Amino acid sequence: MTGPTATPPLDAPVEFPIRIQANLKPILLLFGVHDDGRAMVRIADGQFIATFGRFGARTSLANIESWDITGPYNSLRAVGVRRSIPKPDLSFGGSAHGGLRVHFRERVRAARLMNTELYVTVDDLEGLGAALTARGIPGQDLRRT
Numbered sequence: 001m002t003g004p005t006a007t008p009p010l011d012a013p014v015e016f017p018i019r020i021q022a023n024l025k026p027i028l029l030l031f032g033v034h035d036d037g038r039a040m041v042r043i044a045d046g047q048f049i050a051t052f053g054r055f056g057a058r059t060s061l062a063n064i065e066s067w068d069i070t071g072p073y074n075s076l077r078a079v080g081v082r083r084s085i086p087k088p089d090l091s092f093g094g095s096a097h098g099g100l101r102v103h104f105r106e107r108v109r110a111a112r113l114m115n116t117e118l119y120v121t122v123d124d125l126e127g128l129g130a131a132l133t134a135r136g137i138p139g140q141d142l143r144r145t
Contacts, residue, residue, distance in 0.1 A: 013044035014131050016122040018052060021095035024079045028094060031055065031080050039094055041120050043131055048102065050110075050120050052092035055081050057110035057118055065105045067132050067139035069125045071098025078121065081111050089117035098143065100125050102132075 018039035020028060025035075032053025033039045042049045048064060050057045071078075078093040090110050093099065099119040107114040122128050129139050 010134060013042060015043075016041045016120075016124055016128045016131075018092060019095040019097060019121055019123040021075065021079075021097075024075065024094065027079050028053070033094060039092070041122055041128060043135070050092055050118060052081060052094075052120075055092065055111050057090070057092075057108055057115070059104060059108045061132075061135055061137065063105050063108065064132065064137050065103045067100055067102050067129055067137060069098060069100050069129060069139075069141040069143055070119075071121075071125075071143060072096050073098065083111075083113065083115075087117070088113070088115055089119065090115045091119040091121075093119065093121045095121050097121065098125055100128050 020033065020035065020039060039052050046061050048059050048061055073096045075096040078096045080093060082091045083089065090113060099121045101117050101119045103117050107116055110118065132139060
């Protein structure tokens with residue numbers, strides 16, 4: 001019998017792999033996404049770092065105003081690196097199960113574009129939300145409202 005899981009200290013790096021939906025793997029190869037750890041979100045040293053194959057976004061945690069969880073999505077609209085029109089947001093999508101959207105205070109460059117929001121389809125949406133909340137960034141799960 002084991003005791004409760006210890007929560008890592010807030011200064012310890014945490015990683016959240018982006019979920020890769022099996023039937024979308026051939027499409028994701030076009031973006032450089034393989035099953036080798038090149039699709040994840042990492043929180044370390046006061047930074048939010050998202051990588052998705054050949055693409056990436058990096059900003060300080062202080063630049064994240066809030067977060068929310070949305071979804072599930074249509075598979076064809078959720079896959080790959082995509083931008084909504086006319087909003088200056090970006091998605092790193094590997095699955096349709098849902099995504100966590102971070103809202104930036106100041107725009108962040110990713111995929112050669114300046115973005116106000118970034119969606120990431122990490123496997124553990126609630127865990128990433130909890131990690132951001134523990135670091136003082138408010139958010140909510142919009143799937144439950």
